[in-house]
Amino acid sequence: MEGTSLLSWMAWTWPTAGFFIFVFVCLVAMVAWERLAPGGSPRRGVLGLDTTRGDRLFISLLGSAFIFLIWLGVMGAPLWGGLGISIVFWFAVFRWV
């Protein structure tokens, strides 16, 4: 992605831009979700942690990063398997943590 001269030093690529857009969309979606259906007080999940929706998003993002790294370290590219595990992990975190 060439971009403008102002942003060219940041060396943007479409995949990395897509990743940050995804994170931004997640944050906007969380705000919209909270507006439409407030999550209320933190709840205690299977790990014994009191978490809000924001905490669960953080855990999901951080956990996914490590799932991808472990997948890459053990199995190598491509990361489709890691993606599948991450989606299951996200669902599990939002449902039970």
Add this chain to the structure above:
Amino acid sequence: MNKVVNQRAWIFVLPVVLLVAFNAIIPLMTVVNFSVQETFGDNVFSWAGLTWFEQVLHSERFHAALLRQLMFTAIILVIEIPLGLVIALNMPRKGPWVSVCLVLMALPLLIPWNVVGAMWNIFALPDIGLLGRGLNWIGFEYNYTRQPFAAWFTMVLMDVWHWTSLVVLLCYAGLMSIPDAYYQAAKVDGARRWAVFRHIQLPKLKYVLTIAILLRFMDSFMIYTEAIVLTGGGPGNATTFLSIDLQKIALGQFDLGPAGAMSIVYFLIILLLSWLFYTLMMRSEEK
């Protein structure tokens, strides 16, 4: 119930958001971009995909630096947190010595990191340094420029000297905030010194200790300036911690792609360990 929403707060938060964006988020985004590309300079990049991440994850050099970093941080926490707590417990609470102690404790924190490294570099030199010469004089064969153990010893000693004060000051502030009524109640109950510490002071210091452990963990895990000035990562690679290795790759070799991938892995490890520390300590607080 209608909740009153005051949107003006956003205006007050905006400067901090902008500051964090410029000094943290934009550089982080740039590092992510570098981590998937190859460059030979002149701002020309080509796509490399996940190559650098695979390289970093399988790199023995990275594993060794990570192990050294974890060992250093563990040693630092094991020494500095109890030592800081013990010093704080023994500092005077009233009288003229309070100011003297506080100033003495604050002094190491006021010295710039590169100056600390330079000071200890000279202080520990085996031929002219007071510490180095003194240790050799009393019979220890000590030369931190050649012996890995001596280099580690000096590095840990320097960090303890520089940063234990931070733990002391945090713990001291926490101790001063405990109301006298608690101590009076303990006295009425005939509590011994250990019981006062275990049931009054330690629980009241938990938040402060959490902050102290987090700060010392993050700082020691990212140690760079003092270490590079003191040993430059040597002898050999004995004190090449992650940050020093990263600097060598990024600026020494100008391998921005591998350095970007390594930075992200490094960042994620710090983020995970900090979150774990914080969560576990807050959880024990609730219990």
